[in-house]
């Protein structure tokens with residue numbers, strides 16, 4: 596689905612990201628884990644075309660999209676961050692806004708929004724104001740707003756990290772089932788190995804701006820390499 600070659604992102608002289616090769620398969624759910632400041636958010640922003648790389652090429656289904664900053668291209672991706680940043684309006688309007696910008700007929704907007712509110716079990720909140728939601732409700736609205744656009748790739752940057760445990764567990768189960776049902780290719784950044792084990796088919800360990808190990812989640816966790824073993828074993832020691 597996405598291939599990146601010699602991807603480099605700099606801020607001035609500082610290299611934030613330097614990834615020689617990256618591939619994401621269609622339908623894959625990739626988890627990205629790594630220490631603070633490793634470049635995870637920078638990587639997601641570069642792949643989602645929200646941050647222009649200083650070097651390298653990004654391909655979507657074989658087509659070079661590195662410099663394609665058109666709305667049409669950006670609309671093929673959806674990004675949900677840790678902080679939902681909802682608009683100052685109702686839940687319904689928050690989920691509808693992207694469809695309205697795409698000038699979909701009113702009836703279609705209504706149907707699609709109703710469908711996704713139902714999927715995320717927030718239909719009863721439709722008329723509630725975005726500012727009056729709990730953290731878990733707001734994140735459900737955020738995810739519904741992303742999924743209503745039927746993205747080809749969904750990027751999730753720590754969407755569950757601010758939620759309490761029961762809220763997180765329920766939302767993880769719901770998003771997993773939605774991703775599976777829709778076969779949505781997903782890149783998911785998290786600091787939480789439990790979340791990653793539950794959601795991600797494949798795991799990439801990003802450290803110092805580079806992918807140090809990538810593979811099926813259970814394999815990476817069972818056989819960390821010399822670069823990742825310290826980081827992974829620290830995590831495993833807490834869970835075992």
Ligand SMILES: Nc1ncnc2c1ncn2[C@@H]1O[C@H](COP(=O)(O)OP(=O)(O)OP(=O)(O)O)[C@@H](O)[C@H]1O
Pocket residue numbers: 606609611629630631632633634635636637638
């Ligand atoms: N615009 C910028 N200018 C300069 N440095 C930046 C910029 N954006 C990010 N950085 C630096 O780049 C590095 C990677 O940041 P990034 O936010 O991608 O890391 P991260 O792995 O997502 O971190 P965290 O786990 O803390 O969210 C950090 O050292 C950060 O301070």
